[in-house]
Amino acid sequence: MKKEPYRIYLTENEMPNQWYNIRADMKEQPDLYLHPVTHKTIGLEDMLPIFCNELCAQEMNTTDRYIDIPEELQEFYKIFRPSPVIRAYNLEKALDTPAKIYYKFEGNNTSGSHKLNSAAAQAYYAKKQGLTSLTTETGAGQWGTALSMACAHFGLDLTVYMVKVSYEQKPFRKAVIHTFGADVIPSPSETTQVGREILKAHPGTGGSLGCAISEAIEAALNTPNCRYVLGSVLNQVLLHQSVIGLEAKAAMEKVGEYPDIIIGCAGGGSNLGGLMSAFLKDTLDGTRKGTEFIAVEPASCPSLTRGRYAYDYCDTGHVTPLARMYTLGSDFIPSANHAGGLRYHGMSPILSKLYHDGYMKAVSVEQTKVFEAAVFFAKHETILPAPESAHAIRTAIDEAVKCRESGEAKTILFGMTGTGYFDMNAYTSYQEGEMNDYIPTDEDLQKGFDTLPKI
């Protein structure tokens, strides 16, 4: 019997040349963004001072099912794509499961994650518009690294506001971003008004993603020929990340497979949204039935499983539009878990809407269980996963074990978003038994909900 390969690669000719815009197939659209002060619906013109023109248009585009990937960008994608779909033969064997486990591995580029897909697109459109610089924020550092790589490629200056606690805990992340020529500023900083205010109110704070977003936006607004870019949450980001799912679907078709269960970690939703959209299309248009989509989030930051579906700010400084999404409140302070990419109070409005409408499940997992899965996976599949990715691994293993118990040979696909080379402190903490499994109490959550704007 011919065994299917471990790694399924598309050829460059088989790579998608269009992104898939799931909003064109959604029965109902996510609610519109609201102005942070007036609470009125915002239009394209309100976004143009902050984001690149073309990206604003993509943000508002609910009708075009497919959007061309520009040729120059397709060329850039070819430097690090296609990424493989990998059959986890060794993991299956170790779990003694009849399930077939596949993962789409996005970690084989220097940013260490899928973030480069959208970073490349956003830098391309900025360059095309004649901009000379960009600003952004980064938490764990993958997004900042990815954007620094994209800006080096397209010749743009970049300033990255890095959450101060990450800046201090992950000096090597900062060094990688420097290597690609970008500036890194620990946030909150004295370089912006919002930063100065936060520092005054909370001297010695380690910062947060929401705070870094506020600073990066202010810096962009005050710099000529500059715009702000964001690596998750937004519709445009999910659009760019749709290449993950389009490639995965084409690769699985090559071996005659279609997943029964699709699993992804969810912080802002960029990875899961990108992975699942091409498959969800088949559910939405009735081509396939019964496909399960599962979002996995940390029990310490449970926006889908315990959050409210409500209008909220996307940042701490309340300068961004309001989005209707699952949220823990923009003042929610996530606990010090080791998956920085999943420590965000909100969730992509598209994913939030899909979850609200019952197209998607969500589970939350505790940190030590996540690292247990990460180490098990590393030993059997020889890839050291990022803590974020390990959330999906945890649930994929749990589903495969259910199959062992039920005897069902389900096909599981999960998003293996990246590598954990810059997260070794977390692995050491796990191995030394020093990892905590903090879960917020209902009272903790209520404090966040109390800060939700009254709409």
Add this chain to the structure above:
Amino acid sequence: MKKEPYRIYLTENEMPNQWYNIRADMKEQPDLYLHPVTHKTIGLEDMLPIFCNELCAQEMNTTDRYIDIPEELQEFYKIFRPSPVIRAYNLEKALDTPAKIYYKFEGNNTSGSHKLNSAAAQAYYAKKQGLTSLTTETGAGQWGTALSMACAHFGLDLTVYMVKVSYEQKPFRKAVIHTFGADVIPSPSETTQVGREILKAHPGTGGSLGCAISEAIEAALNTPNCRYVLGSVLNQVLLHQSVIGLEAKAAMEKVGEYPDIIIGCAGGGSNLGGLMSAFLKDTLDGTRKGTEFIAVEPASCPSLTRGRYAYDYCDTGHVTPLARMYTLGSDFIPSANHAGGLRYHGMSPILSKLYHDGYMKAVSVEQTKVFEAAVFFAKHETILPAPESAHAIRTAIDEAVKCRESGEAKTILFGMTGTGYFDMNAYTSYQEGEMNDYIPTDEDLQKGFDTLPKI
């Protein structure tokens, strides 16, 4: 015009199922190993207490041109191989060179380098022989990581003696090795007699690769059902690493190319030996003429360019056999450069013989020039190279610039051995202008030569 792809992958069916043993085609053989005490030629039986049986046989095998890769090992290779040959379109463009630049990229596995090719083979043979544990040493840490991954796969215990200065400077390397379940002991240590003696003579020493080798061998000899394994220098290692060149040659054939120049960094020789052998075969048997082979070494540890071709110990404790090789003397203390994988006093006996017989050139490069090339490469090719790999990049860029000046459209292939995620201190040191370019004086080298055994 159809452009050839960025990445050329073999299919799993096209992967080599045999290693290539270049000794079968060499006009003259490397000189035989000598016993460290008697200085008499050693035979298979002398090696059996130290190395696995099958590996001893491979070490001595000068006649079988091809040696089968066992099926179970081929399966393991498929978890992380084939590795791509990448056309460096962006680097070519940035250099404005008519040269075509290709690189064989071995960094897309968690060990971060090509080391896993031989680690997998050595762990396989150990398991097959019924051994239960292995010992080894590691300098920069790639080899220790690779072997920990292989031992996790085959279910073997592993103790890694890690050069103390690396152990202290690279805690994350140690953490990765721990994640795969191996023990790591900083060397020199109190766990061996040779370690205790070195500590007594040099209290507070940071250790060396030669010292860690001595300790790992002693530990293997004193542990039941245990053997020692080594990641470079040896003939068996070059044999296993021949998969690099076999894959590279097959991939380049797919696009109708054959390199005019083949470049690899050289510390112990495992990478360059593996990359060049399949191509050198064509030179040796007269199929091709004029192919250039270039070894690149650090100016601070110039074993080929300034060393002696002489019998020498492979370790500091003088427990290993003597090998005839280019050497700086087993007591040579390499300067504190940032390419730990290239800080070895000797060189593979096979490569030494080929160099001595004029089949290969060697150049030495200074550290800041190496990092200048590394950063340039990262910005244009979006892969962050290991400092070791960056030596080859430096020379590939130099050759491509020569082509720009001469107008020659040469085809260059270099070995991109691995990634630099665990070497960010080195990148930071470069960016902050704190990197030194130490070059040993003739007097410094003479001290090393004075320690050479009188044969």
